[in-house]
Amino acid sequence: MPDLTDKQTFSDEDALDFHRLPAPGKISMAPIKPMATQRDLSLAYSPGVAVPVLAIAADIDKAYDYTSKGNLVAVISNGTAILGLGNLGHMASKPVMEGKAVLFKRFADVDSFDVEVKTTDPDEFITVVKNIGDTWGGINLEDIKSPECFEIEAQLQDLLDIPVFHDDQHGTAIISTAGLINAAHIAGKKLEDLKVVLTGAGAAGLSSIGLMKAAGVRAENTVIIDREGVVYKGRANVDQWKAAHATDTHLRTLEEAMVGADVVIGLSAKGAITKEMVASMAPNPIIFAMANPDPEITPEDVQSVRSDAIIATGRSDYANQVNNVLGFPYIFRGALDVRARRVNHEMKVACAQALAALAREDVPDEVAAAYRGRKLKFGRDYIIPTPFDPRLIWYIPPFVAQAAMDTGVARKPIEDMDEYRTRLRSRLDPSAALMQNISGAVRAAPNKRVVFAEGEETSVIRAAWGFKQAELGTPILLGREELIRKNAAEAGLNFDEMAIEIVNARVSEHNADYTDWLYERLQRRGYLRRDVQRMINQDRNYFAAAMCARGQADCMVTGVTRNFNMVLKEVRRVLDVKERMIGLSILLAKGRTLFVADTSIHELPNAEELAEIAIQAAETVRKLGKTPRVAFLSYSTFGNPPGDRAEKVREAIRILDARGVDFEYEGEMPPELALDPEQRAAYPFMRLSGHANVLVMPAIHSAAISTRLVQALGGATVIGPLLVGLEKSVQIVSLGASVSEIITAATFAAYEEGAIGEE
Numbered sequence: 136m137p138d139l140t141d142k143q144t145f146s147d148e149d150a151l152d153f154h155r156l157p158a159p160g161k162i163s164m165a166p167i168k169p170m171a172t173q174r175d176l177s178l179a180y181s182p183g184v185a186v187p188v189l190a191i192a193a194d195i196d197k198a199y200d201y202t203s204k205g206n207l208v209a210v211i212s213n214g215t216a217i218l219g220l221g222n223l224g225h226m227a228s229k230p231v232m233e234g235k236a237v238l239f240k241r242f243a244d245v246d247s248f249d250v251e252v253k254t255t256d257p258d259e260f261i262t263v264v265k266n267i268g269d270t271w272g273g274i275n276l277e278d279i280k281s282p283e284c285f286e287i288e289a290q291l292q293d294l295l296d297i298p299v300f301h302d303d304q305h306g307t308a309i310i311s312t313a314g315l316i317n318a319a320h321i322a323g324k325k326l327e328d329l330k331v332v333l334t335g336a337g338a339a340g341l342s343s344i345g346l347m348k349a350a351g352v353r354a355e356n357t358v359i360i361d362r363e364g365v366v367y368k369g370r371a372n373v374d375q376w377k378a379a380h381a382t383d384t385h386l387r388t389l390e391e392a393m394v395g396a397d398v399v400i401g402l403s404a405k406g407a408i409t410k411e412m413v414a415s416m417a418p419n420p421i422i423f424a425m426a427n428p429d430p431e432i433t434p435e436d437v438q439s440v441r442s443d444a445i446i447a448t449g450r451s452d453y454a455n456q457v458n459n460v461l462g463f464p465y466i467f468r469g470a471l472d473v474r475a476r477r478v479n480h481e482m483k484v485a486c487a488q489a490l491a492a493l494a495r496e497d498v499p500d501e502v503a504a505a506y507r508g509r510k511l512k513f514g515r516d517y518i519i520p521t522p523f524d525p526r527l528i529w530y531i532p533p534f535v536a537q538a539a540m541d542t543g544v545a546r547k548p549i550e551d552m553d554e555y556r557t558r559l560r561s562r563l564d565p566s567a568a569l570m571q572n573i574s575g576a577v578r579a580a581p582n583k584r585v586v587f588a589e590g591e592e593t594s595v596i597r598a599a600w601g602f603k604q605a606e607l608g609t610p611i612l613l614g615r616e617e618l619i620r621k622n623a624a625e626a627g628l629n630f631d632e633m634a635i636e637i638v639n640a641r642v643s644e645h646n647a648d649y650t651d652w653l654y655e656r657l658q659r660r661g662y663l664r665r666d667v668q669r670m671i672n673q674d675r676n677y678f679a680a681a682m683c684a685r686g687q688a689d690c691m692v693t694g695v696t697r698n699f700n701m702v703l704k705e706v707r708r709v710l711d712v713k714e715r716m717i718g719l720s721i722l723l724a725k726g727r728t729l730f731v732a733d734t735s736i737h738e739l740p741n742a743e744e745l746a747e748i749a750i751q752a753a754e755t756v757r758k759l760g761k762t763p764r765v766a767f768l769s770y771s772t773f774g775n776p777p778g779d780r781a782e783k784v785r786e787a788i789r790i791l792d793a794r795g796v797d798f799e800y801e802g803e804m805p806p807e808l809a810l811d812p813e814q815r816a817a818y819p820f821m822r823l824s825g826h827a828n829v830l831v832m833p834a835i836h837s838a839a840i841s842t843r844l845v846q847a848l849g850g851a852t853v854i855g856p857l858l859v860g861l862e863k864s865v866q867i868v869s870l871g872a873s874v875s876e877i878i879t880a881a882t883f884a885a886y887e888e889g890a891i892g893e894e
């Protein structure tokens with residue numbers, strides 16, 4: 136049995152930092168219309184806004200045409216059943232609801248906001264949601280406890296003319312049923328023969344068992360269990376929703392019910408299932424332990440007693456994540472795209488079948504790469520698509536939309552399904568895909584040894600641990616063992632468990648070799664042996680770079696405690712440049728990925744250097760999986776106005792023309808011409824086939840200033856500058872970089888040594 140575990144890759148502090156920094160929360164709002172001029176203001180607000188107001192007053196459905204309603208979903212909770220943590224109040228549910236909202240955006244480009252309602256009274260809750268309901272294209276109810284959730288959802292769906300979908304019920308039912316269809320197939324069992332035990336007769340459990348029966352599981356072969364034990368026919372104090380699934384059975388406890396069962400579906404709480412129970416199940420048992428954040432039983436415990444089990448959990452850090460994240464984004468995408476009035480049974484069945492079918496299809500390499508480099512093939516460890524599968528966005532919603540159209544709940548049918556699929560593909564955020572591909576490629580061959588030069592820093596220790604836990608490669612911490620252990624302990628980490636190699640420069644067995652070797656390099660550059668000995672003994676960047684040069688490490692990360700130029704100077708004394716070295720920043724904004732060069736090396740590049748920068752940037756971008764289209768930026772547009780700097784750019788273009796390079800380039804031009812092909816009418820001779828994705832800046836100050844400006848004002852995410860072109864990859868983060876930034880830098884270092892270095 137393969138090792139299914141990845142173990143948790145973060146500490147509590149990491150989770151809090153993630154939610155706190157750089158700004159609290161996980162969500163923000165961005166306008167999609169310009170708000171720059173007086174005219175914009177007049178159109179967006181008074182008086183222009185009066186026109187759509189009147190149109191909607193005359194026909195309420197016009198809100199779909201003139202407002203964001205049609206792509207807007209509310210995630211609404213009162214916090215009475217937050218994951219499996221129980222009733223912790225409406226505000227405590229906000230991180231989960233914000234989380235669902237960002238997943239809507241990330242996976243299906245659905246705009247979403249969370250609403251936490253401060254009441255446990257179902258009638259009051261219904262009144263609140265009913266009165267704000269028309270604002271949205273759909274409502275995702277979340278983490279509301281049973282049995283109240285059933286009445287709440289049913290009444291709201293009657294009151295509102297948009298989908299009201301309690302995700303814990305139906306999202307979970309769809310995913311668990313899809314998983315069960317496939318798991319049964321793999322186990323060689325038929326749905327109608329399966330003996331199914333459900334532990335957790337709540338929102339998720341009852342809906343799941345209901346859909347499983349609709350898919351073919353026989354009612355008499357099921358047993359459902361709550362905190363009191365088996366819900367048998369005739370049991371006292373059983374509500375109508377549980378009673379609907381009660382069976383005529385002599386069984387009274389979960390232990391008894393599990394004997395000989397083919398399937399156990401856990402939608403209850405941590406630890407509800409024991410190893411002994413699993414041991415008593417039928418051959419090839421199917422165990423879905425779906426409680427969050429901790430499952431009813433861990434896969435490790437199942438494996439310790441049953442090597443023939445098919446196991447799934449709700450968590451992302453084990454194989455087979457059976458979690459409603461695979462459902463709600465795509466169900467709502469399909470429902471919104473036909474302006475559905477509700478999500479009905481047929482739409483849910485269509486979604487479950489589509490998910491089950493997708494898992495059986497051949498998994499393209501890009502998907503495997505995106506998911507930890509695992510070879511994904513339909514089987515015991517891959518019964519359901521992974522959440523990062525980029526096919527989900529165009530594969531699933533058409534089935535949901537079609538079912539809505541077939542059953543008469545679509546206001547606006549889709550006319551051309553092929554065209555719809557193409558449109559869906561373009562919704563996937565390319566910037567997220569880039570990071571995914573890079574991490575995926577590194578994970579696929581996690582064989583790089585990355586030396587973290589500032590190994591005594593707490594943030595670096597945490598980053599090295601995160602890097603190791605995410606299976607990105609082998610970290611090495613440079614520093615004094617005692618201090619590293621002390622700082623790790625203060626960060627709440629157990630260094631013995633982490634098992635990360637520590638190298639202390641002063642006592643390293645390689646110290647003499649590095650000193651001899653570096654002295655050889657530097658003796659005619661003004662350095663005495665004792666200078667070199669001091670550098671190797673006392674300066675972590677020299678030692679770490681020497682580790683890379685001499686083969687004890689593949690690449691390095693540094694910069695947390697010392698500024699870029701100083702670090703670069705030190706590293707350059709040890710490592711050579713391959714052909715040319717540049718700084719490349721990645722700018723992620725508004726669904727676009729732009730590469731900006733040179734953001735760190737050439738201060739005032741001449742024409743030759745500009746051409747070299749373009750060549751290096753294009754080569755790197757290509758190796759990151761993109762087709763480069765290079766624009767040389769300037770204040771000047773093709774000679775107007777003339778000037779010294781602009782002339783250098785023109786000369787760079789001539790150099791590239793003469794060299795006959797194999798990528799598109801053009802210049803000199805201002806950013807708007809580079810980024811927006813529609814503005815190029817006056818320049819029909821321009822040679823770029825689309826918007827530019829590599830921006831070569833005329834000088835380092837314009838490069839550095841512009842990237843920081845868009846980061847500060849435009850809300851763009853900037854990664855880097857990445858240092859490209861040294862003989863061994865060295866990534867220099869900014870002073871005081873966060874744990875995530877250090878991990879990203881280490882990932883790029885490993886990527887450059889692998890994907891780029893080995894080509």
Ligand SMILES: NC(=O)C1=CN([C@@H]2O[C@H](COP(=O)(O)OP(=O)(O)OC[C@H]3O[C@@H](n4cnc5c(N)ncnc54)[C@H](OP(=O)(O)O)[C@@H]3O)[C@@H](O)[C@H]2O)C=CC1
Nearest residue numbers: 218219281335336337338339361362403426427449458459
């Ligand atoms: N993987 C996924 O995608 C999803 C997972 N879940 C998880 O499912 C669980 C239940 O959520 P939800 O249905 O919304 O919550 P509910 O509060 O509606 O239901 C919880 C149910 O679990 C029962 N239960 C609680 N503890 C135990 C126990 N130790 N043994 C047996 N039954 C128990 C309760 O019994 P009683 O009725 O007697 O109180 C109740 O029937 C949570 O852990 C949640 O995180 C939920 C949705 C999606």
Ligand SMILES: CC(=O)C(=O)O
Nearest residue numbers: 218219303427458459
């Ligand atoms: C996944 C989810 O919705 C839950 O655990 O409640």
Ligand SMILES: [Mg+2]
Nearest residue numbers: 218277278303
């Ligand atoms: Mg939930």
